[in-house]
Amino acid sequence: MTATVSLQKICKTFDQFNALTGISLDIDAGEFIVLLGPSGCGKSTLLSIIGGFLSATSGKVLVGGKDMTSVPPAARPTTTMFQDYALFPHMTLRDNVGFGLRMKGIRRKERARQADRFLDLVGLQSSARRKPHELSGGQRQRVALARALAVGPDILLLDEPLGALDLKLRREMQDELKAIQREVGTTFIHVTHDQEEAMAIADRIVVMNGGIIEDCGPPADIYMRPRSLFSAGFMGEVNFIAGKRIGNDNQHVVVETEFGRFSLPPSSFTDGVPAQGQALTLCLRPEQLRPSEGHTPRDSLCRARFVDGVFFGTHYRCHLKAEKYSSDTLVAHMPQSSTVGPGDTIDLMFDAADIIALPEQRQEQANAH
Amino acid sequence: MLRHRLLSLFSWTYLIAMFGFILLPVAVLVLFSFQDGTLPIPPFNGFTLKWYAEVFADQKLMAALQNSLSVAFGSSLLACLLGFFAAYGLSRYRLPASALQRVLLMAPMTVSYLIIALGLLVVFNWSGIRLSLWTVGIGHVVINLPLCFAIIYASMGDHQKNTERAARDLGANGFQVLYLITAPMLMPSILAAFFLSLTFSWDEFIISFLLSRFDVTLPVEIWSLLRSGLNPKTNAIGSLVFLLSMILLLVLETLVFRRRSKP
Numbered sequence: 001m002t003a004t005v006s007l008q009k010i011c012k013t014f015d016q017f018n019a020l021t022g023i024s025l026d027i028d029a030g031e032f033i034v035l036l037g038p039s040g041c042g043k044s045t046l047l048s049i050i051g052g053f054l055s056a057t058s059g060k061v062l063v064g065g066k067d068m069t070s071v072p073p074a075a076r077p078t079t080t081m082f083q084d085y086a087l088f089p090h091m092t093l094r095d096n097v098g099f100g101l102r103m104k105g106i107r108r109k110e111r112a113r114q115a116d117r118f119l120d121l122v123g124l125q126s127s128a129r130r131k132p133h134e135l136s137g138g139q140r141q142r143v144a145l146a147r148a149l150a151v152g153p154d155i156l157l158l159d160e161p162l163g164a165l166d167l168k169l170r171r172e173m174q175d176e177l178k179a180i181q182r183e184v185g186t187t188f189i190h191v192t193h194d195q196e197e198a199m200a201i202a203d204r205i206v207v208m209n210g211g212i213i214e215d216c217g218p219p220a221d222i223y224m225r226p227r228s229l230f231s232a233g234f235m236g237e238v239n240f241i242a243g244k245r246i247g248n249d250n251q252h253v254v255v256e257t258e259f260g261r262f263s264l265p266p267s268s269f270t271d272g273v274p275a276q277g278q279a280l281t282l283c284l285r286p287e288q289l290r291p292s293e294g295h296t297p298r299d300s301l302c303r304a305r306f307v308d309g310v311f312f313g314t315h316y317r318c319h320l321k322a323e324k325y326s327s328d329t330l331v332a333h334m335p336q337s338s339t340v341g342p343g344d345t346i347d348l349m350f351d352a353a354d355i356i357a358l359p360e361q362r363q364e365q366a367n368a369h
Numbered sequence: 370m371l372r373h374r375l376l377s378l379f380s381w382t383y384l385i386a387m388f389g390f391i392l393l394p395v396a397v398l399v400l401f402s403f404q405d406g407t408l409p410i411p412p413f414n415g416f417t418l419k420w421y422a423e424v425f426a427d428q429k430l431m432a433a434l435q436n437s438l439s440v441a442f443g444s445s446l447l448a449c450l451l452g453f454f455a456a457y458g459l460s461r462y463r464l465p466a467s468a469l470q471r472v473l474l475m476a477p478m479t480v481s482y483l484i485i486a487l488g489l490l491v492v493f494n495w496s497g498i499r500l501s502l503w504t505v506g507i508g509h510v511v512i513n514l515p516l517c518f519a520i521i522y523a524s525m526g527d528h529q530k531n532t533e534r535a536a537r538d539l540g541a542n543g544f545q546v547l548y549l550i551t552a553p554m555l556m557p558s559i560l561a562a563f564f565l566s567l568t569f570s571w572d573e574f575i576i577s578f579l580l581s582r583f584d585v586t587l588p589v590e591i592w593s594l595l596r597s598g599l600n601p602k603t604n605a606i607g608s609l610v611f612l613l614s615m616i617l618l619l620v621l622e623t624l625v626f627r628r629r630s631k632p
Contacts, residue, residue: 051538073537073538074541078538079538080538082534082535086535087532088532088536103545104540
């Protein structure tokens with residue numbers, strides 16, 4: 001029970017507002033896709049269009065190769081798990097989970113058997129006779145999952161399903177969701193604004209902003225090799241350093257910044273190698289900035305004065321002010337053993353091969369204009 | 370301390386006076402329905418159930434009681450059903466001039482029963498419909514529909530919208546969504562609307578009086594009894610009506626409001 005999804009140039013306009021602009025995306029059967037973005041980026045709208053609750057202004061939705069663009073929700077091989085769970089409050093858990101089967105005309109006994117199997121899958125079989133209001137938030141969420149899976153959909157659409165849970169429960173449910181997805185093999189399309197959640201569960205993350213896809217790829221790629229400034233900033237903390245391509249050095253590209261010249265390998269340019277003289281932004285994650293002590297293969301960024309730092313368990317998160325340069329405060333992660341204190345100055349080092357340089361505007365957007 | 374006591378004394382006196390004012394007439398009515406004598410006025414001569422026996426032996430009264438019950442149940446059922454559909458349509462679909470439609474649906478609430486009855490009388494005469502219990506029932510639907518609509522409409526929220534969407538997503542058609550999801554979820558308000566309609570229809574006089582002919586409802590029958598003068602029998606039937614209203618109120622309280630106060 002799984003299928004591919006293909007979105008072709010989906011546009012959606014509400015009155016004058018363009019909620020989605022030319023969304024194209026191919027999803028493999030059995031993939032766990034996360035649509036990630038800030039509120040208002042169009043991710044929920046896109047999910048509603050895949051589920052059939054909204055119709056696209058233009059573009060096509062294909063599920064398993066079949067055109068679903070004008071098929072109503074009930075007739076699509078998709079089910080949706082809603083943010084508020086939308087359980088039927090007057091029915092027992094067994095009847096909730098069995099509702100879709102009842103609509104298919106399956107007899108009561110068989111229905112109960114299958115419903116119990118799915119309640120078992122989410123660890124709630126012993127509560128089959130209880131009603132939703134007797135359950136905790138996490139349990140309700142599981143019932144909603146069981147109910148959506150019981151009809152055997154090819155695609156499961158999850159609209160911020162973990163949004164209402166507290167942090168600890170959310171992290172637990174992520175693992176569970178991932179495990180269940182592997183077990184049933186259904187294609188999951190999951191919407192969230194929590195990038196940690198996205199990294200924890202996704203096979204592939206689709207970063208959305210302002211109605212377009214900013215970036216798309218496995219979590220590690222999205223984090224370490226983002227293809228847009230938005231994506232880099234949304235996935236985690238990052239130091240942006242303005243620069244300009246000024247020349248070549250063998251295969252490398254020389255970029256000038258206020259901290260000096262750095263020569264970057266072509267792989268640093270995830271959105272294409274820039275033209276001569278073009279403005280760039282270097283993206284340095286805080287954990288890529290290290291003090292000079294001990295480590296060897298580093299490029300020096302600058303000498304910086306320690307402003308303040310907070311212990312985070314795995315590292316110290318520090319604010320540093322670059323000496324001699326007007327630049328904003330830099331954020332760096334120091335090792336747990338670091339003894340740097342306020343007022344100290346250190347050499348900040350990084351590895352030029354690790355960092356990413358992106359144009360101010362995405363290439364394809366720039367071309368479109 | 371003294372001031373506090375005085376204040377509390379005052380509030381208790383006030384409370385008792387208020388309930389006395391509301392309930393004393395009813396208490397007197399019930400008391401004199403047991404009057405051993407022919408006049409329901411003081412002094413109280415002694416206790417008898419004779420008048421109740423007479424009420425139950427009175428065929429016309431019993432027929433009127435039955436008529437009242439069928440009109441009340443029938444009209445309340447219809448008013449609830451229509452009110453539910455109207456509320457569902459107005460809260461779930463974008464309809465033209467929906468604000469105006471809401472106002473029009475509620476409008477009969479602001480018009481006096483006398484005017485509604487006169488209007489209906491004119492319409493029935495004009496269209497050649499004979500007056501009967503059916504016309505009384507129609508009158509009661511007209512006065513109770515706005516109430517049912519208002520109660521049910523107020524309890525329809527966006528939360529239920531998502532639940533209905535989920536049901537539709539799982540394969541339910543429009544009718545199944547209404548029957549299996551929306552109506553059961555709104556059952557507390559639907560029941561509240563139904564029982565309130567029932568009590569209003571049960572007590573209603575003017576419309577019943579003007580729109581009925583040979584078969585009449587209980588209040589109309591009581592009124593014709595009153596024309597022949599006071600007598601403990603009218604007290605007895607009045608007490609019975611009061612008892613039935615109280616039962617309805619208790620049912621409403623236990624079935625609807627208790628349930629609603631649960632999480």
